[in-house]
Amino acid sequence: DTGVSQDPRHKITKRGQNVTFRCDPISEHNRLYWYRQTLGQGPEFLTYFQNEAQLEKSRLLSDRFSAERPKGSFSTLEIQRTEQGDSAMYLCASSYTDELQPQHFGDGTRLSIL
Amino acid sequence: KNEVEQSPQNLTAQEGEFITINCSYSVGISALHWLQQHPGGGIVSLFMLSSGKKKHGRLIATINIQEKHSSLHITASHPRDSAVYICAAEGYGGSQGNLIFGKGTKLSVKP
Numbered sequence: 260d261t262g263v264s265q266d267p268r269h270k271i272t273k274r275g276q277n278v279t280f281r282c283d284p285i286s287e288h289n290r291l292y293w294y295r296q297t298l299g300q301g302p303e304f305l306t307y308f309q310n311e312a313q314l315e316k317s318r319l320l321s322d323r324f325s326a327e328r329p330k331g332s333f334s335t336l337e338i339q340r341t342e343q344g345d346s347a348m349y350l351c352a353s354s355y356t357d358e359l360q361p362q363h364f365g366d367g368t369r370l371s372i373l
Numbered sequence: 374k375n376e377v378e379q380s381p382q383n384l385t386a387q388e389g390e391f392i393t394i395n396c397s398y399s400v401g402i403s404a405l406h407w408l409q410q411h412p413g414g415g416i417v418s419l420f421m422l423s424s425g426k427k428k429h430g431r432l433i434a435t436i437n438i439q440e441k442h443s444s445l446h447i448t449a450s451h452p453r454d455s456a457v458y459i460c461a462a463e464g465y466g467g468s469q470g471n472l473i474f475g476k477g478t479k480l481s482v483k484p
Binding site for chain 1: 377403404406408413414415416417418421423459461470471472473474475476477
C-alpha cells in the first residue's frame with residue numbers, strides 16, 4: 260500500500276491559464292474521489308469515479324472543470340481558463356467499492372491563481 | 374444551515390486534558406466519518422461509524438443515530454494531537470461514498 264499520490268503538490272499559474280492535476284489511487288481501489296478545499300473550510304465534493312465511469316458530478320463542477328479516469332487507474336482533473344476563485348487545495352481520495360469503506364486521501368494539490 | 378455542523382470551531386487545551394469535539398448532521402447517513410488534517414493538507418481517516426462507539430488508542434468516537442449527533446473524544450491530550458478534526462456524513466445509495474464535510478475543529482494542545 261503506497262498510498263494515494265497527487266502531482267503536483269503546488270501549482271501557481273496566471274488567471275486564464277489551463278491546469279491539470281494527477282491522482283494515483285491505491286492500486287486495488289475501484290473508487291476515486293475529487294474534493295476541493297478553500298482556506299478555513301471543510302472539503303467539498305466535486306466528482307467521483309467507479310473504475311473508469313464518472314458516476315456523479317457536483318454542481319460546483321462548472322463547464323471549465325473536467326475529470327477523467329481513462330483506464331480505471333489514475334485520474335486527471337483539468338481546469339480551463341482558471342479564475343481567482345479556483346484557488347484552493349484539490350484533494351483526491353480512493354476507496355474500495357464495498358459498503359462502509361474508509362477513504363484514503365492524498366496530500367492534495369494546492370492551486371494558486373495570480 | 375449547513376448539513377454538517379461542528380463545535381467548537383477552535384479549541385485550545387493543556388496537555389493531558391480530556392477533549393470533546395461535537396458533530397451534528399441533518400441528513401440521513403450510512404456512516405459518519407472522523408478525519409484528522411494536519412498543516413499542509415494531508416487528511417487521515419480516524420473512524421467510520423454507523424452506530425455505537427469505537428475506540429483506537431486515546432481516541433474514542435460515539436454516535437447517536439436518533440439524535441443525529443456524534444462526538445470525538447481525546448483522552449490524555451498531547452501536543453502532537455494538534456490538528457484540524459473534521460467530521461463528514463456519508464449518504465445512502467447513489468450518494469454513498471460522497472462525503473458532506475463539516476468545517477472542522479482546529480485543536481491546539483499546549484505543553
